[in-house]
Amino acid sequence: MMEKEPEKKDEQSSSSSLVEKIQQLGQVNVPQAPDTNIHVLSIIGQVEGHVQLPPQNKTTKYEHLLPQLIAIEQNPKIQGVIILLNTVGGDVEAGLALSEMIASISKPTVSIVLGGGHSIGVPIAVSTNYSFIVPTATMTIHPVRLTGLVIGVPQTFEYLDKMQERVIQFVIQHSNIKEEKFKDLMFAKGNLTRDIGTNVIGVDAVKYGLIDEVGGVSDAMKKINELIEQNSSMMEESRVIQ
Amino acid sequence: MILYTPLAQSDIFPPSSDDYTNRHCITHEGRLMLADRTSDGGYQMVQLLSTNPYDFLEERFTPGNILS
Numbered sequence: 001m002m003e004k005e006p007e008k009k010d011e012q013s014s015s016s017s018l019v020e021k022i023q024q025l026g027q028v029n030v031p032q033a034p035d036t037n038i039h040v041l042s043i044i045g046q047v048e049g050h051v052q053l054p055p056q057n058k059t060t061k062y063e064h065l066l067p068q069l070i071a072i073e074q075n076p077k078i079q080g081v082i083i084l085l086n087t088v089g090g091d092v093e094a095g096l097a098l099s100e101m102i103a104s105i106s107k108p109t110v111s112i113v114l115g116g117g118h119s120i121g122v123p124i125a126v127s128t129n130y131s132f133i134v135p136t137a138t139m140t141i142h143p144v145r146l147t148g149l150v151i152g153v154p155q156t157f158e159y160l161d162k163m164q165e166r167v168i169q170f171v172i173q174h175s176n177i178k179e180e181k182f183k184d185l186m187f188a189k190g191n192l193t194r195d196i197g198t199n200v201i202g203v204d205a206v207k208y209g210l211i212d213e214v215g216g217v218s219d220a221m222k223k224i225n226e227l228i229e230q231n232s233s234m235m236e237e238s239r240v241i242q
Numbered sequence: 243m244i245l246y247t248p249l250a251q252s253d254i255f256p257p258s259s260d261d262y263t264n265r266h267c268i269t270h271e272g273r274l275m276l277a278d279r280t281s282d283g284g285y286q287m288v289q290l291l292s293t294n295p296y297d298f299l300e301e302r303f304t305p306g307n308i309l310s
Binding site for chain 2 (some may be wrong): 035036037040041052053054055056057064068071078081171194222
């Protein structure tokens with residue numbers, strides 16, 4: 001009698017948690033998995049900078065991502081990172097900070113542009129060791145803009161011009177695109193309805209040298225495993241020399 | 243209703259201050275996550291902030307979960 005009691009209780013609680021789960025998301029079972037040596041960083045929605053956006057906006061906050069990138073660099077169990085991008089862009093300096101962090105990580109990094117990697121998403125996409133874009137994804141390249149109060153017009157222009165130059169320099173250093181071509185795309189007229197710039201589609205991004213290859217998840221996984229192998233054999237070699 | 247305007251949605255429909263104060267970034271079971279405070283004082287998970295892809299497979303960390 002005493003033994004049967006807890007069993008019954010267990011059954012009850014498990015069925016009520018099942019009901020709760022269905023109410024929450026409409027899903028019941030998710031598989032369990034062991035540890036992984038490849039971590040994933042997703043950059044979604046808007047890249048949020050110094051101004052906090054209202055909660056209905058989907059944002060990627062740099063104060064969340066920067067410590068995660070440090071943790072990835074520090075953790076010996078993590079051997080590679082995949083960056084998933086589906087972003088409309090956002091704060092230029094936050095985006096550049098993220099790009100520089102990703103570019104300076106010692107572990108192999110691979111990015112996949114899905115849907116869109118617009119505006120400041122471009123330097124983030126090219127900051128990795130190897131970049132992929134799915135055929136349907138697009139990347140909008142346009143000049144730096146700002147909203148808000150402008151006090152000194154010549155000074156503001158100068159400041160924006162320098163900021164833009166930093167973005168351009170970063171992109172041409174980390175991809176195969178020529179400065180000339182990138183600027184042509186950035187200042188093209190007649191492509192975007194209310195702006196100057198170009199909307200580059202997957203295959204074209206590869207053709208211009210901005211992105212390394214057209215591909216999806218399986219290509220990216222293959223590439224990162226290849227880079228991890230190269231990285232570990234290089235480490236092994238340096239150990240032997242020491 | 244269709245609105246064609248160059249203004250941001252938040253400029254036309256300003257969010258209430260509750261929207262800002264309800265959303266918190268908390269650590270639950272060692273994972274960083276965004277969560278909304280519910281009316282009964284608990285938290286409902288909104289987004290998991292993790293780089294470990296397997297964390298997303300754990301049912302404890304599915305969005306919408308009531309955190310205890």
